Amino acid sequence: MKYFEPNKIFFTISKAQKYVLFLFIVVLSIGLTEALILSPEDYKQSDSVRIMYVHVPSAWISIGIFSLIAFLSISIFIFKNKNFSLIAKSLAPSGFVFNIIALVTGSMWGKPTWGTWWAWDARITAMLILALFYFMYLLSWRIFENKERAIKITSFIAILGAINVPIIKFSVDWWSTLHQSSSINILSKTTIHASMLIPLVIMTAAFALFSLLIFLMKYNTELIKIKNKGLDRL
Amino acid sequence: MINEIISMNGYGSYVWSAFSFTLISFGSLYLVIKLQLLKEQKRFFYKLDSLSAQKIRVAKKQNINREILLNNFNSQI
Numbered sequence: 001m002k003y004f005e006p007n008k009i010f011f012t013i014s015k016a017q018k019y020v021l022f023l024f025i026v027v028l029s030i031g032l033t034e035a036l037i038l039s040p041e042d043y044k045q046s047d048s049v050r051i052m053y054v055h056v057p058s059a060w061i062s063i064g065i066f067s068l069i070a071f072l073s074i075s076i077f078i079f080k081n082k083n084f085s086l087i088a089k090s091l092a093p094s095g096f097v098f099n100i101i102a103l104v105t106g107s108m109w110g111k112p113t114w115g116t117w118w119a120w121d122a123r124i125t126a127m128l129i130l131a132l133f134y135f136m137y138l139l140s141w142r143i144f145e146n147k148e149r150a151i152k153i154t155s156f157i158a159i160l161g162a163i164n165v166p167i168i169k170f171s172v173d174w175w176s177t178l179h180q181s182s183s184i185n186i187l188s189k190t191t192i193h194a195s196m197l198i199p200l201v202i203m204t205a206a207f208a209l210f211s212l213l214i215f216l217m218k219y220n221t222e223l224i225k226i227k228n229k230g231l232d233r234l
Numbered sequence: 235m236i237n238e239i240i241s242m243n244g245y246g247s248y249v250w251s252a253f254s255f256t257l258i259s260f261g262s263l264y265l266v267i268k269l270q271l272l273k274e275q276k277r278f279f280y281k282l283d284s285l286s287a288q289k290i291r292v293a294k295k296q297n298i299n300r301e302i303l304l305n306n307f308n309s310q311i
Contacts, residue, residue: 032253035253036239036249036253037239041243046242046243046244046245047242047243047244047245047246047249048242048245048248048249050242050245050249050253051248051249051252054252054253054256055252058256093263093266093267094263097259097260097263100259101255101256101259104252104255105252105255105256108248108251108252108255109248109252111248112245112248210260213264214263214264214267217264217267217268217271218267218270218271220271221267221270221271221274224271224274224275224277224278225274227278228274228277228278228281230296231278231281231282231285231293232281
């Protein structure tokens, strides 16, 4: 249990940041080379398919982070552990930015493939709603001065927003949408060719490393903020 | 070869804009979070400096405070 002492956690996350940053730069460089140069063009979408290598990982990670925030928020109510709220708060900025990247790059992919920058398609609309939940979550941390109140309200927003996550996932099956049904499945056969799957996996790894880096830096900042308040009380 | 990579069969403007937007967003977020971290570290040192010698000794006895000081280039320990 001594590894979970605040000073040990602080030491570990401070040291981990530079290694994660180095690994992120290496993986991102490989991913960009694969995505922009080595991977083949699509027989229908031609080179516009390359936008997939930034659009899809961003969408996956933003949904993944929000699911994690919702899970931590439920845990806050059950276990009354304030550290969960600190972790959830530190995860949110990268999740929000990935959500915005998914919307913007999706729009840039939509113009050449669908002929429009924006459509009120079920999945796009659900992703926009997710961005609004992220925005409300981050705003609530800024607005409410009372920490207890901020924890309760942000947890409520995250749990409420979690209802939207399965809607994003299954929207392509439930409604007739512009989005195609998923090509990558864990339980059934993946229909994407390895030459495109490999760069997609590498870019997803790079994006996951970036969100880990931002999380570590933000968590570090939050710990120092707590210590600053501690110094005031000395 | 380079022209092909730039033009991307006529989709270059869309592809390069999408990748540029992603990388600029990464850079901006990293910068904002880094500045927040440095600001809090600075505030920590400022507060520590403003304490009396006895309170500084008490503060430095806490391991996490020592870690914050050790993990900064302007370490005072």
